[in-house]
Amino acid sequence: MSHTVLPITAKVNGKNHLEIGGCDCVDLAKEFGTPLFVMDEEHLRSQCRRFIRAFSGGPVRTEVIYASKAFISVAMCQLVNEEGLSLDVSSGGELYLALESGFPAAKVFMHGNNKTPDELKLALEKGVVHIVVDSYDELFLLNKLAGSFGKRQKILLRITPGIKPDTHSYVQTGQVDSKFGFGLQDGIALEAVKTALSLSNLELDGIHAHIGSQIFVLHSYAKAVEIIMSFLAQVKDETGVTLGVFNAGGGLGIKYKVADEPSTIEEFASVILGGVEREATRLGLPVPKVMVEPGRAIVGNAGVTLYTVGTIKEIPGVRTYISVDGGMSDNMRPMLYDAVYEAYLANRMRDKKTDIVTIAGKHCETGDVLVKDALLPAPAVGDVLTTLATGAYGYVMANNYNKQPRPAVVLVEDGSARVIIARESYEDLVRLERPLR
Numbered sequence: 001m002s003h004t005v006l007p008i009t010a011k012v013n014g015k016n017h018l019e020i021g022g023c024d025c026v027d028l029a030k031e032f033g034t035p036l037f038v039m040d041e042e043h044l045r046s047q048c049r050r051f052i053r054a055f056s057g058g059p060v061r062t063e064v065i066y067a068s069k070a071f072i073s074v075a076m077c078q079l080v081n082e083e084g085l086s087l088d089v090s091s092g093g094e095l096y097l098a099l100e101s102g103f104p105a106a107k108v109f110m111h112g113n114n115k116t117p118d119e120l121k122l123a124l125e126k127g128v129v130h131i132v133v134d135s136y137d138e139l140f141l142l143n144k145l146a147g148s149f150g151k152r153q154k155i156l157l158r159i160t161p162g163i164k165p166d167t168h169s170y171v172q173t174g175q176v177d178s179k180f181g182f183g184l185q186d187g188i189a190l191e192a193v194k195t196a197l198s199l200s201n202l203e204l205d206g207i208h209a210h211i212g213s214q215i216f217v218l219h220s221y222a223k224a225v226e227i228i229m230s231f232l233a234q235v236k237d238e239t240g241v242t243l244g245v246f247n248a249g250g251g252l253g254i255k256y257k258v259a260d261e262p263s264t265i266e267e268f269a270s271v272i273l274g275g276v277e278r279e280a281t282r283l284g285l286p287v288p289k290v291m292v293e294p295g296r297a298i299v300g301n302a303g304v305t306l307y308t309v310g311t312i313k314e315i316p317g318v319r320t321y322i323s324v325d326g327g328m329s330d331n332m333r334p335m336l337y338d339a340v341y342e343a344y345l346a347n348r349m350r351d352k353k354t355d356i357v358t359i360a361g362k363h364c365e366t367g368d369v370l371v372k373d374a375l376l377p378a379p380a381v382g383d384v385l386t387t388l389a390t391g392a393y394g395y396v397m398a399n400n401y402n403k404q405p406r407p408a409v410v411l412v413e414d415g416s417a418r419v420i421i422a423r424e425s426y427e428d429l430v431r432l433e434r435p436l437r
């Protein structure tokens with residue numbers, strides 16, 4: 001992880017403005033309007049490279065797969081492909097967009113706890129490499145569909161290892177009580193493996209486990225590795241089949257607040273790879289190919305959101321609300337997970353921070369608060385307010401509540417800014433409307 005919450009190219013320029021990728025954020029706000037997502041290209045590429053480097057060079061065969069749901073766009077898929085990562089999708093829509101970007105289907109992995117028949121057909125038709133199967137219903141459905149395509153589809157089985165990592169309960173996915181995957185308790189996962197091996201149009205390559213998201217402490221991963229490797233040994237004992245792939249999922253946490261101390265990509269790699277090798281030796285298994293699926297750790301800190309301060313309301317003795325021109329329509333995380341953000345005034349970066357304020361959005365909800373108790377220089381109408389680390393699970397969760405058009409996303413590098421997702425217009429908002437008369 002970078003040492004700051006900001007993107008790696010961020011600095012304060014001579015005008016006392018925040019600058020990212022050589023672009024003055026106040027100028028970006030003027031040129032492209034607000035709210036605006038600004039993504040640092042160098043940061044994105046550097047995170048991709050760090051993952052590839054951390055997971056290669058050793059004796060273990062590996063594959064780094066970008067979890068596109070964290071931030072997907074055609075340009076982002078192209079960047080990820082250029083950097084040599086594979087791609088996770090979790091819906092037909094993400095798959096469609098990825099293929100539109102030119103991403104090779106042979107490097108796309110398909111997830112989801114309720115993939116529809118149409119989504120599975122699209123994946124089969126386009127030749128997605130692995131479909132990660134989540135349930136019995138899906139096993140039987142996919143076997144049937146693959147047959148109708150005259151195909152033998154490679155699959156992984158998603159297993160819930162029964163682990164609760166230290167993170168928000170809404171982003172824990174590996175515990176027993178989960179809608180995802182096959183549980184290890186009561187022999188359910190082993191039965192699923194046997195069933196998968198018996199289905200003639202499916203080729204079971206290995207096991208997938210994703211324990212959650214925004215995880216700081218790596219012992220949950222070490223534990224998951226032990227559990228899954230023991231499971232591979234059990235599969236070998238009971239069926240005689242040695243499964244060759246262990247996909248350890250994503251979830252590595254990032255810095256949202258200055259005080260956050262996530263583990264690094266390199267530490268994450270060493271816990272996973274070291275653990276797999278050690279357990280393989282202990283259990284007398286060949287070392288499987290190891291896959292990881294980072295999302296947030298690649299895009300989170302690469303992005304910031306720029307807003308314009310529109311109104312300031314001081315309630316004496318209570319609090320001061322400053323309202324910006326976006327809110328829950330471009331960042332759901334504070335409302336979904338009580339997520340906390342650092343905020344700056346991008347036009348007055350070095351001014352003395354004197355005021356504790358609440359940063360509210362413009363939506364018709366009391367809960368539409370982006371940051372509670374932010375410490376800022378005394379704010380003024382027209383200031384460019386920035387929230388940091390909004391690159392992951394921000395734009396992708398954007399919505400049109402109150403018929404708010406979704407923001408634009410610009411990619412900045414070396415002093416130039418390109419729009420990679422255009423701002424929605426009012427015309428876009430009525431494009432799908434079908435009038436009564």
Ligand SMILES: *Cc1c(COP(=O)(O)O)cnc(C)c1O
Pocket residue numbers: 067069070088111210212213214249250251252293294295296297392
């Ligand atoms: C969401 C998800 C990821 C990525 O999680 P991050 O916390 O963004 O790294 C990886 N794998 C699966 C199956 C997921 O659902």
